[in-house]
Amino acid sequence: MVEMVVEGVGTTLEGTGYVVTLREKGGHARFPIAVGFAEARAIKTALRRDPWPQPHDLILALLKNFDAVLTQVEIRTLAGGVCQAYLCIYWKGRWLEVGCRPSDGIALALRSGCPIMAAEDVLAKAGWVLSCIGSARPAPPADDESLALFREFINSLNLDEPDRPARP
Structure with missing residues (x-):
């Protein structure tokens, strides 16, 4: 088992779903997990340490x-x-072991402070490693079309309300 930490919660590129990204603690491996709106919100409130009680707080109580x-x-x-x-x-x-959705387990782990572990074979199947870290090669210059697409993407982000996807 490999200890993981929550790196972030965001929307899919299409803006129709949510993804929680776990990162290997002290490492470079990443592991994305697709979740629903309610699950993403529960994890985000745990990350923010929101004092308002959530259903996961009831389970811990x-x-x-x-x-x-x-x-x-x-x-x-x-x-x-x-x-x-x-x-x-x-x-x-x-x-005791109780089966659960990963999103519920992550929300509970964040609230309780316990570690999140992932099996190595799960990481091998669904994870990825940022192999370019430490690379000294500069990125090639971007063309105008790529820059325009990137600007469009950045402008579509909803930074005021990250729980809610941006409108098309």
Whole structure:
């Protein structure tokens, strides 16, 4: 298992869906996970440490009241483009595992402070490594058409309300 941290939450290039990007802690591997609007919002509120209670806070309160501890979230499998995650819980001297969506596991991990782990084979299937880090080669100059497309993309971003996709 490889420890991951949340690098960011954003919209897909088409602006129709949301993606959470995990990054290897202390490394360069990245792992994107497609999520829905509600899941993206839950993760973003956890990243912002929003004090307003969310459903994930209720789950953590229940665990605490039962003297259970969420020790880590594990993203273990990837089949058919769908990841399966597990909550690893320590309760009264026993280890429990509860299957969950990766997005729910990530939201809980951010709120509880426990690590997010990903299986190495999942990273091998769905992750990527930024191999250009440290490269001394300069980028080739961009042509006017590429610059125009990039400017159009930048201007379409909704920076005032990042939870909401920009209007076309």
